[in-house]
Amino acid sequence: MIVGLPRETKSGEQRVGLTPDAVGELVRHRHRVIVESGAGTGIGSADSDYEAAGAEIAPAAPDVWRTAELVVKVKEPQPSERKLLRPDQILFAYLHLAPDPDQAADLLASGAACIAYETVSDPRGGLPLLAPMSRVAGRLAVQAGAWALEKVHGGAGVLIGGVPGVPPARVVIIGGGVVGENAAQIAIGMGADVRVLDIDPEVLGQLDQRFGTGVVTVMSTRAALDSEVIGADLVIGAVLVSGARAPSLVTAEMIRKMRTGSVVVDVAIDQGGCIETSRPTTHAEPTFIRDGVVHYCVANMPGAVPLTATRALSDVTLPRVLSIADQGLDVLRTDPCLRDGLNVYKGRITEPRVAAAIDVPYTDPLVALD
Structure with missing residues (x-):
C-alpha cells in the first residue's frame, strides 16, 4: 500500500x-x-x-x-x-x-x-491511541496552569507549591481518568493542594489508593462541583465521553464566582469543552480572560512537546x-x-x-x- x-x-x-x-x-x-x-x-x-x-x-x-x-x-x-x-x-x-x-x-x-x-x-x-496523548495533556495541563497563574500572564500571582508559611495553590481536577490521573501526579509533585472529582466511586478509590493523602477525592455532584470550582486557584477540565461531545459541567455562573486571577485549563476542548465559557485557543494565543478568570483552551496541547x-x-x-x-x-x-x-x-x-x-x-x- x-x-x-x-x-x-x-x-x-x-x-x-x-x-x-x-x-x-x-x-x-x-x-x-x-x-x-x-x-x-x-x-x-x-x-x-x-x-x-x-x-x-x-x-x-x-x-x-x-x-x-x-x-x-x-x-x-x-x-x-x-x-x-x-x-x-x-x-x-x-x-x-x-x-x-x-x-x-x-x-x-x-x-x-x-x-x-x-x-x-x-x-x-x-x-489505546488516545491514552498516550491524554497522559501528555494531563501533565501539560498543570504546567500550563502554573504558567497562567503568574501575574504577568493574567493570573493572581500564585505559586503552585507555595512556600513555607504560605499555602500552596488549590488545584481542582474534574475527571479522574487518564488525563486527571496524570494531572494529579504532576500537581502533587509540585506541592499543590489537589482535589479530584469523578462520578465513579471505583475511579476515586483507585486514585486514593495510588496517591494516598496526596489527593482529596470528591464524588462529583452539582453542589460539590460548585463548591470546589469556586474555591480553586486552578481548575483542570479532564472529562471524556468517548466519541461524544464533552458535557459542559462548569457553568458560566461558577466561573463568575471564582476569584479574580484564577485559572481554568479545559483539556476537553477538542471534544467541545467541559467548561461553559471555554472556546478553542492556539499555542500562539493560548489564553483569554473572562469574568476575571484566565482560560487556557488549546485544542492540541501535546503539540507543545x-x-x-x-x-x-x-x-x-x-x-x-x-x-x-x-x-x-x-x-x-x-x-x-x-x-x-x-x-x-x-x-x-x-x-x-x-x-x-x-x-x-x-x-x-x-x-x-x-
Whole structure:
C-alpha cells in the first residue's frame, strides 16, 4: 500500500504522524511511504532521516494526498486538506467529529474511509491511541496552569507549591481518568493542594489508593462541583465521553464566582469543552480572560512537546497502521477494536455517538463495509 505522511497544518502543531523508525517498519513490510518535505521538522527529523528509512520525499502536500492510499496524520484535516480527500482513500488521524459538524460534512462528502484514533478501542474497553496523548495533556495541563497563574500572564500571582508559611495553590481536577490521573501526579509533585472529582466511586478509590493523602477525592455532584470550582486557584477540565461531545459541567455562573486571577485549563476542548465559557485557543494565543478568570483552551496541547508526543503516539499507532497497510479495509471486518475507530465510510457516519452529536443517521460499520 502507498502510505502518505503530510506535514501538519493546524496552528502550532509540530507533531508528525510517524517517526522515521516507524516509516522504516512500513518499508520493511514492503509498503511505499511518501513524506511531505519538512513534515518532521518539529521533532528534529530531517527529510534525509526519512529517506534513510526508505521513504520518498514529496515537495508539497498535494503530491502526498494525490498519491497516497492511506494518509496518516496527527490532527484532523484542515479545510484545505479535506478538499484533497478521495473516495478510494483511507484517513487515519485524530478527528474529534462530535463538536465539528463542518469537518464531518466534508468527510462525508469526500466518500473516504475515515478512522479516528480517539475511538479505536482495546479488548478491555480502553482507548489505546488516545491514552498516550491524554497522559501528555494531563501533565501539560498543570504546567500550563502554573504558567497562567503568574501575574504577568493574567493570573493572581500564585505559586503552585507555595512556600513555607504560605499555602500552596488549590488545584481542582474534574475527571479522574487518564488525563486527571496524570494531572494529579504532576500537581502533587509540585506541592499543590489537589482535589479530584469523578462520578465513579471505583475511579476515586483507585486514585486514593495510588496517591494516598496526596489527593482529596470528591464524588462529583452539582453542589460539590460548585463548591470546589469556586474555591480553586486552578481548575483542570479532564472529562471524556468517548466519541461524544464533552458535557459542559462548569457553568458560566461558577466561573463568575471564582476569584479574580484564577485559572481554568479545559483539556476537553477538542471534544467541545467541559467548561461553559471555554472556546478553542492556539499555542500562539493560548489564553483569554473572562469574568476575571484566565482560560487556557488549546485544542492540541501535546503539540507543545512534539518530540515526546510524536514518539508516544507513533509507538501505539504503528501496529494499527501496519494492519491497515497489510490488509486494507478488510482488517476492519475481523478486528472489532480497530473497527470501533471507523467514524465515516462512503458518505455515512459509522460511529453512534458522533451521529447523535451532529444529528445525522447512524450506520453500523459492518453494514457499511458490506
